[in-house]
Amino acid sequence: MNFCGEPVLRAATRDAVDKLPARLGRNQGAYHGEGIDIAAVLRDNLESARQHGWTVESLVPDVRYPVYALSRRVPGARRRLYFSTGIHGDEPAGPLAISQLLRENRWPAEVDLWVVPCLNPEGFVLRQRTNGEGVDLNRDYRQPRSHTVRAHIRWLERQPHFDFAVCLHEDWEAHGFYLYELNPDGEPSLAENVIAAVGAGIPIDHSPTIDGWPARGGIIRPQIEPADRPEWPEAIHLVMNQTRHSYTLEAPSDFELGVRVRALVTAVEALLLCRDEERVN
Numbered sequence: 001m002n003f004c005g006e007p008v009l010r011a012a013t014r015d016a017v018d019k020l021p022a023r024l025g026r027n028q029g030a031y032h033g034e035g036i037d038i039a040a041v042l043r044d045n046l047e048s049a050r051q052h053g054w055t056v057e058s059l060v061p062d063v064r065y066p067v068y069a070l071s072r073r074v075p076g077a078r079r080r081l082y083f084s085t086g087i088h089g090d091e092p093a094g095p096l097a098i099s100q101l102l103r104e105n106r107w108p109a110e111v112d113l114w115v116v117p118c119l120n121p122e123g124f125v126l127r128q129r130t131n132g133e134g135v136d137l138n139r140d141y142r143q144p145r146s147h148t149v150r151a152h153i154r155w156l157e158r159q160p161h162f163d164f165a166v167c168l169h170e171d172w173e174a175h176g177f178y179l180y181e182l183n184p185d186g187e188p189s190l191a192e193n194v195i196a197a198v199g200a201g202i203p204i205d206h207s208p209t210i211d212g213w214p215a216r217g218g219i220i221r222p223q224i225e226p227a228d229r230p231e232w233p234e235a236i237h238l239v240m241n242q243t244r245h246s247y248t249l250e251a252p253s254d255f256e257l258g259v260r261v262r263a264l265v266t267a268v269e270a271l272l273l274c275r276d277e278e279r280v281n
């Protein structure tokens with residue numbers, strides 16, 4: 001296990017915090033920001049993947065709403081990381097952030113990567129959280145009803161253990177960026193590094209309770225017993241089957257879309273950052 005938990009990023013200064021963007025006030029009762037052309041985003045992803053030598057697998061070979069998995073394996077890899085996004089169709093910043101990262105292709109050397117760049121393309125077309133049948137895919141991992149989650153789980157079963165997994169989301173109610181960390185074995189955490197890096201460009205949600213969970217400095221570390229929970233999000237499935245460490249990133253979607261995309265890209269880069277690894281390209 002080669003986690004790099006050194007605090008390499010400084011927290012935002014007071015002056016910088018005062019200049020941070022503010023909420024737009026658009027999200028009354030739901031997300032009311034802009035949508036995205038998910039088909040165009042996915043075309044860009046496939047183009048980036050082919051250009052940079054990634055393997056492309058089709059999880060759901062639907063003509064209108066295909067779901068892909070991308071992977072990049074390198075000789076002598078020291079870490080295996082997994083990223084997914086786009087499971088909620090009213091959270092556009094995640095797919096845009098992953099698309100940007102794939103296009104820029106500035107991943108660390110010696111890291112094997114698996115990326116699912118959009119789990120719910122139909123939700124984006126319909127501009128809704130759920131899939132076309134009204135299923136919240138991120139509650140469907142314990143007794144899966146949707147063909148998407150069943151296909152995703154079958155694909156995951158063929159992949160190796162990941163050092164950590166990252167799920168990119170947005171929250172329409174949040175006052176700022178926050179994240180969940182599932183880390184049952186107490187491995188070195190990168191959560192504070194992520195908050196410090198992201199906090200330089202967007203407010204952090206410092207609420208003591210977020211989404212019903214106790215939170216501190218924008219970090220939620222839920223103490224959960226998966227067996228007691230009737231519905232599993234993707235992150236619990238991952239921690240029960242594929243990894244022992246997950247981060248769920250939550251950008252606040254009442255801010256400008258570009259600011260949210262930048263926050264998620266910054267968070268991913270903070271998770272990838274490791275002093276003893278040189279960036280490629």
Ligand SMILES: [Zn+2]
Nearest residue numbers: 088091169170
């Ligand atoms: Zn979400």
